[in-house]
Amino acid sequence: MVRIGVLGCGRIGRVHADSIAATRGAELARVFDPIEASAREVGETYGAPWTTSAAEILDDPTIDGIVVASPTPTHVDLLSRGVRAGKAVLCEKPIDLDLARVDACRADLGDLTDRVMLGFNRRFDPSFADIRARVGAGEIGGLEQLVIISRDPAAPPISYIEASGGLFRDMMIHDLDLARFFLGDVVEVSALGSNLVSDEIAAAGDIDGAVVTLRGAGGQLATITNSRRCAFGYDQRLEAFGELGMLAAGNQYPTSVRFSGAARTEAGPPVLHFFLDRYTPAYRAELAAFIQMIATGAKPSPSFDDGRAALALADAANESLRTGAAVKPA
């Protein structure tokens, strides 16, 4: 039985608590949140002890792994204490909004980062993972072009936007990691942004739509199209194109029902709306990989360095947005 503690009982912390509770072979050892009501509620929902002191989890030698799902500014501290305490860590993205701080953490921890897995859950989406495996197996020959379309149903509250680090570091970072999952190293980043969704977001200095083009080290080209708002739900698609063909992942629907009537034919239901519904199987598979990593001592994937690289791409996109020129990521 692998015992896992969850640090942070917000929306994403609950997802992980739920996954752990539903996984045979794993046990939700304890949950932490500085807000007592949150900690208690999640603990009671899943029948697990709860605490308002992170140390109660970090210092507990019976706990094998921790999930860091607290606010971004606390990630570096908690993951560092976790690995120092000998625990495996599953850390939500981003490691930090400041690349320098990430690099400092990396230097500080050295090989201990080998115990840190990054929470890029989309790598574990069954459809994306299937495409990745088949590309790897050569089904489309050499990968040449990648098209990622990723749109949220609706923009988060402006308070969230303001602390998010901006669209590239908050939202597109998932797609940037997904692009790296397929392309490997990225050598060139070119970004355009737009403000067509929300005046409030513009006033906060952020964009609400963007197109980023990447070039992989092997010369492959990738585009990522983001929007903070999508009328028909959570639009999450990917196409991998190569010499021998294309593998494409479409949207996910709650049912297979299609309606045909006088005005429209074969009309489907709205796309799964909320990211937690869309990516439930991905979160489950991600947790299974984390447990596997604990059980076998294998190196994590995605790794701390993958988290660092995705952040560097987001920073490069920001620089390209500012300068109008293609940027080589740091």
Next chain:
Amino acid sequence: MVRIGVLGCGRIGRVHADSIAATRGAELARVFDPIEASAREVGETYGAPWTTSAAEILDDPTIDGIVVASPTPTHVDLLSRGVRAGKAVLCEKPIDLDLARVDACRADLGDLTDRVMLGFNRRFDPSFADIRARVGAGEIGGLEQLVIISRDPAAPPISYIEASGGLFRDMMIHDLDLARFFLGDVVEVSALGSNLVSDEIAAAGDIDGAVVTLRGAGGQLATITNSRRCAFGYDQRLEAFGELGMLAAGNQYPTSVRFSGAARTEAGPPVLHFFLDRYTPAYRAELAAFIQMIATGAKPSPSFDDGRAALALADAANESLRTGAAVKPA
């Protein structure tokens, strides 16, 4: 240059006139209709001579083939005169509403029926023909089950219904021939009918919906589902299922456009509505086969006997409807 005369300038006669005019290597030699205005209009539209006397076509030695697109009761007479005059004949379905009269015609003409091709245009639909060819090539192994769904956008006028010979002989006869195209000989017919569309049709003594089940000589089962009315257009689909898989032909759309919005996703346009739009390529391919038959002297397919067999199935369906028992077709 193959010279073809068209007998009958109604809706279906015009289709054939249009196909002939658009076919390089064919010439619309003359068109006939007893109604002068009809004959003149079609003739002038396609720049062809017109006449109100069928004999002007039947007796013209420069005409190689005729299309019989006149009212059903005239088919036997015109096709008989046509083949006797040494012409190839493309005869619209049905040969006649009376199976005895068809058999008499067959006995009368003997081998001359080898110059008669039946107008079962669906055999020439690119999708259905592709499936037939692939079934023949063994792509799904032995054929085991066939599902045909065939619904008209709207019922014809009641005056048409009254003279039509009923749903089985007028509408389903196309599907019965299509079933034979796949199954070969049919040994058992079982029919259920319904009156859910039109009180007028019920008052005329006909059904407006039906399900017919067929058993082929090889033991295969087929279902045909018909309705005289379909809100989303002309619903024409077919599935052939066998040991190794399934080949399915879906509906046809005027564009590939799909709309996704708050209420519906991937909604297509209404299905091609009118049978002439849906089956334009089939009519063209049918005419090409007729020209080929003229040019090579090959035996026609579908043949006179195919026309007879489809009518016998329609009659069997009527008998099954009346008796509630499965019927062996005559």
Next chain:
Amino acid sequence: MVRIGVLGCGRIGRVHADSIAATRGAELARVFDPIEASAREVGETYGAPWTTSAAEILDDPTIDGIVVASPTPTHVDLLSRGVRAGKAVLCEKPIDLDLARVDACRADLGDLTDRVMLGFNRRFDPSFADIRARVGAGEIGGLEQLVIISRDPAAPPISYIEASGGLFRDMMIHDLDLARFFLGDVVEVSALGSNLVSDEIAAAGDIDGAVVTLRGAGGQLATITNSRRCAFGYDQRLEAFGELGMLAAGNQYPTSVRFSGAARTEAGPPVLHFFLDRYTPAYRAELAAFIQMIATGAKPSPSFDDGRAALALADAANESLRTGAAVKPA
């Protein structure tokens, strides 16, 4: 907390044990199987007490409901003892293979059958249930035609076939119930069967493919097409057609990935193969309905009488198969 006992630890008993274990608010109280190894294994897997004596469950006053997932011949006895012991019962289909015995049980239990829910899980499939609800809400106007296609990936072992009661009572009974879910009372049944899959099944006196046509009391027509073998997986589809349009449920796929290459385009993965994968959400929803029934004391749906009616349709199909005539179900 609703406490539920499971009687029978075969394949289907495990499905229910798994559902119960995964349902917050429900507790797997105890599992029973006469084979100790089976009972122990399921009990240990789900951390529940296990027993080889059904009485330990039936006599336990702390148990609110039972799931009868034992072999068919034991259903009547166990469900009767269950309701007499004051428990709600979820009974797997069929109640019994003998309609007379079902009727005797009905007479014997009287209103106690109001505590028996039948395990027709397909009514709870999210896609089928969505169509049913939308038909009920009038989205397609009056229902006129229903097309059900239901094919198993592969035939069960011949030993299973021999004890199954035949294709209609074992396999199609699910589709017959689904048809009743849409049509209500059925007044006419017409069946054709085939033996194209397995010589062994033919030797056992059963068919391995079938088409059954039903007429509802409202005049609607339904077809059910079954096959014991399907190369591309578990083919489970339904179309409801009415005056205003059509609602169709397609197959379910493990991913949304489509491959396009030189020979084929937009090719999907095999359909979910095993009935437990395809209908997992249906089993979960079925259990939720059972728990709801226990919690509220509401009448079950599908009911004992629904189980009886589906069996009567299967018997009518058998009679139609034998006589070649349409049959009015008993």
Next chain:
Amino acid sequence: MVRIGVLGCGRIGRVHADSIAATRGAELARVFDPIEASAREVGETYGAPWTTSAAEILDDPTIDGIVVASPTPTHVDLLSRGVRAGKAVLCEKPIDLDLARVDACRADLGDLTDRVMLGFNRRFDPSFADIRARVGAGEIGGLEQLVIISRDPAAPPISYIEASGGLFRDMMIHDLDLARFFLGDVVEVSALGSNLVSDEIAAAGDIDGAVVTLRGAGGQLATITNSRRCAFGYDQRLEAFGELGMLAAGNQYPTSVRFSGAARTEAGPPVLHFFLDRYTPAYRAELAAFIQMIATGAKPSPSFDDGRAALALADAANESLRTGAAVKPA
């Protein structure tokens, strides 16, 4: 009867000759090609006079309009002489490879360019035109993002590439015009190119894959993805995304047939391969618009200035490719 002459009997000239011959109300007046064999062959195929002297068409007062389908370097001369001779002109893209020469022609002809329609046939594709009309009608609210994917089945001969003006001016110019069709004026162009398809193309100094991002004057973002080679055929897709939803045009298939077997499900046939098959309806609709322009004296759309603007975008893309910076088109 509108009389039209065709200048140039290469591949594209034949397409137009075929369209004219098939259009009631239009007459193929004469065809020209400096190569006698080409001129004769096309003339004889369509029963039209032919000539090796362009003047025979340009000086013929009975000819209402000309199609300029000759090699690009001759376009400016022939279109200028055509409009000066009082004829309407349908000129294939591009007007010229040299923007300065296009501007000089514009200055030279002045308002006479109002008689020149540009041959951007994709604006007339039924699916793209339908989306454009529906976007114009507000079906998706304000347009925000446009995704164009455009891949050729296979690269043309290297001799063609060398004279083509490069991927942006030869191939992507169609997509650049299509983007302008949706976005209106474009204010920013950012390009990345790749050489993954053909060493020969690289040796000729051209790219064989590209991603170009555009910003419209209204802030909308568009991406165009091109490849000179596509294993599954002629990949031509477009998505228009706005506040209220998305309109997407998928690929076109020769049939609606889908195959499901043990390894793959719902597999379609290869996409229509050759641009002439894919865009036949577009060429027909384009010609109809040209005839309409002749008949009504209306201004052409797309216009000479649209041809100039698309070329300016291609030049901007080339500059962005060279500099790595976003470029404002001239």
